Amino acid sequence: MPQINDVNSFIFDTAVIGAGPAGLSAAVRARFVKSRGAYPMSAIVFDSSVKTGGLANFSKTKLTGPSFSLERGELVSKLMKDIELFDIPILRSSVVEIKRNRGGSVFTIKDSHGVKYLTKSVIIATGMRPLSNEFEYFGRGVEITYMGYDFINKMIKKFINDAAVNDSKFMIYGNKYSINLINFVISAINGLKTDYKKLSPLFLIDADEQDIAKDKVYKKYPFLFSFGKITGFSGSGRLNRIIVESKGVVRSEKVDRVLLDYNSFELAPDFKIKISPAASITDRNGFIKTDAAGRTRAEGIFAAGDICGPYYSVSRAMAGGITAAFSAYEFVTARLKKIRNYSLFAYRATNFRPEINYREIAVELNTDKIAVISKAAGIKKLILAEFKKLPKRQLDKILCYFRQYGVLDIKDFEDISKILEISVLELTSLIELMIDEKLLSVYRN
Ligand SMILES: Cc1cc2nc3c(=O)[nH]c(=O)nc-3n(C[C@H](O)[C@H](O)[C@H](O)COP(=O)(O)OP(=O)(O)OC[C@H]3O[C@@H](n4cnc5c(N)ncnc54)[C@H](O)[C@@H]3O)c2cc1C
Structure with a gap:
């Protein structure tokens, strides 16, 4: 596999966008094909966050499921062992565009710094929200809605009270689906008899969702709203400022506590990657639509995990990632490289260790034309x-x-x-x- 500084001119077999459970599983499966005669694919992973693991590495949360309970970071560190074993580069980069090149067999992936990478297939595993650096401030100024409304009710009342008492700034960040929460918050404030104006602006709504302005709660309390997309959090130790982008204009705002309305992202994810030529791969709420094999409507583009909609769980994300990687393998080998497409399977002795020549290029040896050069x-x-x-x-x-x-x-x-x-x-x-x-x-x- 190429080193990080080589990657811009290398044509990867697959590029995985997102290093949560879905993306990491996809990348590992793409490299670790486990079938006699099959060739592993070269893979690269992009993640916009400073931390690997997506929501599976969220705060101090334990991951639970039927018959399993994993301590914080446990799942991700297991996946990372394989990422290292198979020499898969992870770039801390936010992907903004996937462009199919002329001829169709290669995609250019562009990140937010304008750097381009080449790949033969793409697996989108971006989850519900592109994490910037909110991880750094979880529990230290950044909170999320993820439990029942009973819990949120208490939490909001406390935050509003704290803000009023300490004269600090509190904001709630969400999208058009935050309207329920907004109404809920307004009634909580009414109960507290707090001066609305003092909290203004309380709601920050993603700039693309200005249709919230049509809602009656907005009409009644317009001063409580502002619009924009949070792209960064800062502060030494605790949260102190947020970077907000709206219609290409970036601003920095002082804020001491932000509640991210994850419940609204569960209804409409924050998926902003441009696909060109334009291909409609999402449903009307922004989730990516795939078939059972993780294939989107755009040939060569696959997807897995939370970005494909409910249900949200690490098991489903990982299964989706593995499935998408198998499909990408089939696409790259059979369709593009026109070599035999081995049917892949997912078990092998656990003591497998890749050798130095565990390399990805899927070619068969033809001794008439090929000599070995050391x-x-x-x-x-x-x-x-x-x-x-x-x-x-x-x-x-x-x-x-x-x-x-x-x-x-x-x-x-x-x-x-x-x-x-x-x-x-x-x-x-x-x-x-x-x-x-x-x-x-x-x-x-
Ligand atoms: C508090 C909490 C508790 C949970 N508890 C459980 C539990 O107990 N059991 C369970 O099974 N599930 C649980 N879940 C759900 C589970 O964490 C998710 O379903 C799972 O992490 C989804 O995986 P994913 O890979 O699809 O997305 P994510 O984990 O969201 O990862 C997506 C990654 O993509 C990156 N990304 C997004 N956009 C871009 C871009 N443009 N460029 C580059 N990178 C990008 C993000 O930074 C992120 O790292 C919990 C979730 C939360 C928030």
């Missing part, structure tokens, strides 16, 4: 010499060692592309094509 044998020189000798039309006969193994770097690619008078991108696609056509093998000896 890394020690001055491979770079050899490849350059081979490229120099060959006329373009014979290119499909060359053997080269692919750059993700660290043998060639970007400079070599530039050199080779100059010799061949083609762009680096064309060269990369050419090599990929050769791999697909089984004219080129890449493995370490």
Whole structure:
């Protein structure tokens, strides 16, 4: 697998967006295919949060399910062991766009810094909300709604009281489905006989959801509302400020406590990744629609976990991630690389350890056209010499060692592309094509 600093020019077999239970399970399964003769896929994971594990790493919560109870972080640390074992890079990056390139077989993933990555398939496992750094402030100014309304009632009254007594700023952040909570809060405030205006603005509603303005509670208390999307939390020790983005304008607001209305994200997730060319893969509430195999309507794009809608549980997220990875495998091998598609299965001796040559490129060896070159044998020189000798039309006969193994770097690619008078991108696609056509093998000896 490539190192982090190589990833921008490597074409991954699959890119997983989100490092919660669904995404981590998908990435591990993509690499650990467990079927004799099958080849593992190369995988990369993106996560917008500072912490791996998504909601499964939430605060001090124990994860429970039928017959299991996992301490905080236990599940994620198990998944992370496999992520490390299979050498899967996780980038701390928020994905903003998935673009299908011309020709259709490669996607460009763009992150919020404008950096681009190439992949043959995509697994979306973004959960209900792209976590920024709220993890850092859970219990220290950031709270979420996740239990029954009885609990929320008490919690809200306490927060409002605290805000009034300490003259601190409290806000509730949600979307159009927060209207029930808003009405609930208003009645709680009425009970407390608090001056509404002092709390203003109390509700921060995602900027795209301005239709809340049509609601009668908004008409009655417009001063309690503000609009925007929280993209960051800050403060030393405790929460002190939030970064809010609205219609491209970023502002910083002083706030001491934020209640994130997770119940509203359970009804409409905060999914904002642009898919181009535009493909309708979500339902009207923003959940991604898939078939039972995790396939979306857009070929090569798969999804799993909470982003696919209820029910919300780690078991379902993991099962969905595994299923989506199997489907991505089928897509990449059978459809794109046109090699035999082994039926995969999900069990194997538990003491399995990948060897150094547990590499992902799915090609079958064709000894007529392929020779083995050892890394020690001055491979770079050899490849350059081979490229120099060959006329373009014979290119499909060359053997080269692919750059993700660290043998060639970007400079070599530039050199080779100059010799061949083609762009680096064309060269990369050419090599990929050769791999697909089984004219080129890449493995370490
Ligand atoms: C308080 C609480 C208690 C829970 N208790 C239980 C329990 O006891 N048992 C149980 O089974 N389930 C429980 N759950 C539910 C469970 O945690 C979720 O169902 C599960 O984590 C969903 O997994 P996921 O991978 O789909 O999404 P998530 O865990 O939400 O992970 C999604 C990840 O995607 C990342 N992401 C989002 N957008 C982007 C982007 N654009 N670019 C890059 N990264 C992105 C996010 O940062 C996040 O890390 C609980 C949830 C909460 C909040």
